[in-house]
Amino acid sequence: MQKPLLVIGNKNYSSWSLRAWLMLKHAKVEFDELRIPLFVPGAKQKLLEISPAGMVPVYCEGELLVWDTLAIGEYLYETHHALWPADRAARARARSVSAEMHSGFVPLRKAMPMNIRALGRKVTSSAELEANIARIKTIWSELRKQYAAAGPWLFGQYSIADAMFAPVVFRFLTYGVSEHGAVDDYLLTVSRDPLIQPWLDASALEQEVIAASEVGRENKQ
Amino acid sequence: MQKPLLVIGNKNYSSWSLRAWLMLKHAKVEFDELRIPLFVPGAKQKLLEISPAGMVPVYCEGELLVWDTLAIGEYLYETHHALWPADRAARARARSVSAEMHSGFVPLRKAMPMNIRALGRKVTSSAELEANIARIKTIWSELRKQYAAAGPWLFGQYSIADAMFAPVVFRFLTYGVSEHGAVDDYLLTVSRDPLIQPWLDASALEQEVIAASEVGRENKQ
Numbered sequence: 001m002q003k004p005l006l007v008i009g010n011k012n013y014s015s016w017s018l019r020a021w022l023m024l025k026h027a028k029v030e031f032d033e034l035r036i037p038l039f040v041p042g043a044k045q046k047l048l049e050i051s052p053a054g055m056v057p058v059y060c061e062g063e064l065l066v067w068d069t070l071a072i073g074e075y076l077y078e079t080h081h082a083l084w085p086a087d088r089a090a091r092a093r094a095r096s097v098s099a100e101m102h103s104g105f106v107p108l109r110k111a112m113p114m115n116i117r118a119l120g121r122k123v124t125s126s127a128e129l130e131a132n133i134a135r136i137k138t139i140w141s142e143l144r145k146q147y148a149a150a151g152p153w154l155f156g157q158y159s160i161a162d163a164m165f166a167p168v169v170f171r172f173l174t175y176g177v178s179e180h181g182a183v184d185d186y187l188l189t190v191s192r193d194p195l196i197q198p199w200l201d202a203s204a205l206e207q208e209v210i211a212a213s214e215v216g217r218e219n220k221q
Numbered sequence: 222m223q224k225p226l227l228v229i230g231n232k233n234y235s236s237w238s239l240r241a242w243l244m245l246k247h248a249k250v251e252f253d254e255l256r257i258p259l260f261v262p263g264a265k266q267k268l269l270e271i272s273p274a275g276m277v278p279v280y281c282e283g284e285l286l287v288w289d290t291l292a293i294g295e296y297l298y299e300t301h302h303a304l305w306p307a308d309r310a311a312r313a314r315a316r317s318v319s320a321e322m323h324s325g326f327v328p329l330r331k332a333m334p335m336n337i338r339a340l341g342r343k344v345t346s347s348a349e350l351e352a353n354i355a356r357i358k359t360i361w362s363e364l365r366k367q368y369a370a371a372g373p374w375l376f377g378q379y380s381i382a383d384a385m386f387a388p389v390v391f392r393f394l395t396y397g398v399s400e401h402g403a404v405d406d407y408l409l410t411v412s413r414d415p416l417i418q419p420w421l422d423a424s425a426l427e428q429e430v431i432a433a434s435e436v437g438r439e440n441k442q
Contacts, residue, residue, distance in 0.1 A: 014351055041394075052356075052359065053317075053323075053325075053356070054260050054361075055325075063310075064310050064313060065314075065317070066313045066314075066316070066317050067317045067321070068316070068317050068320035068321055068324070069320070070291065070316070070320045070323070070324075071313060071316035071317040071319075071320045074295070074313075074316050075313045075316070078309065078312075088299065088300075089284075089285050091294075091299075092285060092287045092292060092296045093286075093287075095287070095289070095291070095292035095296070096274070096286070096287050096288045096289050096296050098290040098292070098324065099289035099290070099291045100274050100276075100288070101325055102289075102291070102320065102324050103289070103323050103324050104274075104276075131249045135274070138273065139273075200351075
């Protein structure tokens with residue numbers, strides 16, 4: 001049988017691609033990848049030929065197309081019985097924080113684009129950006145406190161919530177956001193996840209540069 | 222047993238509140254409402270006392286808080302076995318279009334804020350806005366064509382996808398977006414839904430005016 005296919009963008013820059021890719025890896029799905037470098041002539045057309053929404057990621061399994069990250073996560077939950085907490089109340093909470101990330105944190109996403117291989121950058125702060133960062137630190141810290149005994153992830157075991165926040169981890173590392181304790185511990189948990197290493201390696205090797213995502217000044221210590 | 226509580230914003234303006242409220246109504250949940258008028262002094266503080274994300278809607282059932290519209294939908298799907306199509310592939314597609322609405326269509330959401338009681342408005346067009354409108358028309362038309370025999374909603378029977386697009390219906394009515402055929406039929410299906418009528422009546426009676434949502438010039442015919 002043909003493997004499912006995940007269509008993704010640049011590994012260094014495409015935060016939504018990373019989220020879906022991590023969900024598939026953690027659900028132990030064997031899949032092929034099709035990487036379409038974004039923001040170059042013809043990229044949008046190529047994507048539109050695959051998916052009507054014209055965005056990455058797209059999950060293709062036979063005739064089935066699933067073209068949004070959260071929808072891919074729910075599909076994997078149904079088919080692989082993985083990726084959401086087993087307890088219903090915890091699952092509702094995991095879906096709440098995941099959806100909060102899915103539709104929100106716009107100031108953070110604009111000011112701090114994912115740029116995995118860049119380190120030591122600083123961006124200009126703003127009240128909205130600081131509020132986003134504070135809220136994310138609170139989410140992580142509260143969950144890690146509650147689920148510490150169950151494992152190193154937000155809800156103990158790996159869940160879609162961890163995939164949803166993974167790009168934020170790399171934003172924090174790129175732009176120097178940290179906080180001693182649960183926040184820093186979680187940055188390490190995500191960035192040292194053995195399953196993510198091939199993605200990080202590939203990000204470092206990509207040659208394309210997306211100018212709009214190259215923001216921040218070098219952080220001279 | 223105490224009824225669940227749905228915390229919402231202004232009925233005339235709060236598109237996310239409308240979505241969650243419709244899901245509850247169509248899932249036949251008996252619930253109480255707490256309306257917190259938005260963008261007035263103290264509103265954010267009131268919300269933060271209820272929910273850590275500080276946003277509407279919030280669904281409260283005993284100790285359980287669910288604070289995002291999609292997460293509320295998935296919770297209702299689990300507890301009431303309603304609101305997503307029964308077929309797995311259709312469900313994946315319904316989740317894809319719902320998530321596309323959840324995280325996207327930003328130009329449309331900015332240029333055409335929901336303002337249910339306003340009619341006959343025109344806003345300045347843009348390529349991004351037109352692309353959003355075209356994509357939504359395509360989603361509705363293709364789904365209505367495919368599921369016409371199964372019922373009047375996007376996937377035949379009512380689903381979360383219909384709740385997700387309901388505010389877009391009222392945007393189209395306010396700012397004069399229409400298209401003969403499936404699009405106009407769907408505008409009528411949603412706006413004449415018997416379950417939505419109390420919300421529309423309440424919108425008309427609300428006294429608060431949110432200036433930022435009062436956009437567009439009067440459309441002189």
